[in-house]
Amino acid sequence: MDALTHFDSNFYIVVLSAIAAAASFVAFALPMVVRSEKKERYKEVIEKKRKDLFAQAREQVAAKPEAKTQEKSAAQSIAALYKLQALAGETSVKARTLMLRAGIRSPTAPLIYLAAHIAVPLLFLLLSVLFMALSHKEISEHAKVLILLSAAFCGFFLPRVMIKNMADKRQQEISLSFPDALDMMLICVQGGIGIEAAISRIGSTIAEHSETLAEELGILSAELGMLNDRKAAFQGFAARVGSGPARSFATAMLQAEQYGTSISKAIRVLSDESREARMATAEQKAASLPPKLTVPMILFFLPPLFVIILGPAFLSLPKHL
Numbered sequence: 001m002d003a004l005t006h007f008d009s010n011f012y013i014v015v016l017s018a019i020a021a022a023a024s025f026v027a028f029a030l031p032m033v034v035r036s037e038k039k040e041r042y043k044e045v046i047e048k049k050r051k052d053l054f055a056q057a058r059e060q061v062a063a064k065p066e067a068k069t070q071e072k073s074a075a076q077s078i079a080a081l082y083k084l085q086a087l088a089g090e091t092s093v094k095a096r097t098l099m100l101r102a103g104i105r106s107p108t109a110p111l112i113y114l115a116a117h118i119a120v121p122l123l124f125l126l127l128s129v130l131f132m133a134l135s136h137k138e139i140s141e142h143a144k145v146l147i148l149l150s151a152a153f154c155g156f157f158l159p160r161v162m163i164k165n166m167a168d169k170r171q172q173e174i175s176l177s178f179p180d181a182l183d184m185m186l187i188c189v190q191g192g193i194g195i196e197a198a199i200s201r202i203g204s205t206i207a208e209h210s211e212t213l214a215e216e217l218g219i220l221s222a223e224l225g226m227l228n229d230r231k232a233a234f235q236g237f238a239a240r241v242g243s244g245p246a247r248s249f250a251t252a253m254l255q256a257e258q259y260g261t262s263i264s265k266a267i268r269v270l271s272d273e274s275r276e277a278r279m280a281t282a283e284q285k286a287a288s289l290p291p292k293l294t295v296p297m298i299l300f301f302l303p304p305l306f307v308i309i310l311g312p313a314f315l316s317l318p319k320h321l
Contacts, residue, residue, distance in 0.1 A: 098160075100240040101167035103212065113159060121155035170212050171243040177210035178245045179278060181217070182271035189264045195253070196224045216241055230257065245274040 095110040128151040132139055139147075181202050188198035203217035216237060223233035231254055238250035252266040 097239055097242075098163055098167060101170065101242045102163045103166065103170055103215075104163075113163065116159040117156055120158055121152045124151035124155035127151070167242065171241070173210055174213045174216065174241055175243045175245055175274075176278065177206060177213045178243070178249070179271055179274040180209075181206055181213060182245075182249070182267055182274060186264060186267045186271060189267060195263055196221060199224070216246075244277065245270065248273070 095113055099105070099109045099113060125148060128147050132144060132147065184202050184205065185195075185198050188201060189195065193201070199217050200221035203214045203221060206217070207214035219240070220233060220237040223236060224230060227233050234250040234253050238247040241247065249267075249270055252270055253263070255261065256263045256266050
């Protein structure tokens with residue numbers, strides 16, 4: 001019996017050691033796998049964008065004037081549903097820009113987004129009616145109206161809140177990584193590399209750390225290489241990103257090309273400004289931390305502290321009476 005118990009304990013030790021070794025290997029190899037996946041994702045997005053631009057350029061060259069009137073793009077499809085857009089309270093340009101800032105590049109995404117402003121409130125209304133029908137408690141008429149109005153209101157604004165949250169997260173990620181990208185871009189430009197090649201190289205390099213910024217820089221590089229209008233490429237980058245440093249970068253590049261100023265000086269100034277803005281944001285968050293901690297301290301720290309300090313005194317009080 002002792003031998004069996006000894007054998008079982010050794011067996012458990014071996015199994016636990018094997019599990020620990022496997023977990024260590026996974027923890028060591030997982031970051032490498034994630035990096036490779038980010039690079040593959042970056043390559044897929046850029047290749048797809050280049051293929052789309054090439055297909056658009058080929059259609060524009062091969063299309064005849066009479067055939068152009070019959071072509072329907074995603075933008076024209078959105079314009080055809082102008083009444084739906086007016087009912088949803090969004091224009092096609094705003095909806096498309098919001099989708100791009102959230103990282104949703106599908107041509108049909110604005111249509112789905114605008115349709116969701118109608119479908120989601122109806123779904124919430126149906127769920128509210130079902131809830132009230134299955135409820136065993138009697139609900140007054142005023143409460144029913146309030147529930148239905150609240151459900152419709154929440155359903156109408158829910159798609160915009162979700163997309164806006166996605167766009168804000170992307171902008172925060174880009175704002176954190178953009179100063180480092182500007183520093184690397186400055187090194188490339190000062191080394192004699194063109195701005196297009198520098199943007200492409202920085203995009204592939206930074207893919208491991210910021211997939212969002214890498215995709216946007218890769219799309220910008222593809223548009224600069226495929227489009228004849230460089231101004232449209234930089235303006236599209238600023239519209240897709242939406243954050244302050246990226247918009248300033250697009251404006252500085254346009255001014256540098258228009259007036260012939262030094263690109264390296266513009267990038268250096270932008271890098272310094274973006275780092276100062278990032279430091280100011282961090283200082284602002286640090287300064288706002290004490291007021292935010294005041295209420296949690298009062299509600300959750302002080303009562304247990306009083307109980308611990310005064311509790312023994314109150315428990316020993318009857319002995320002295």
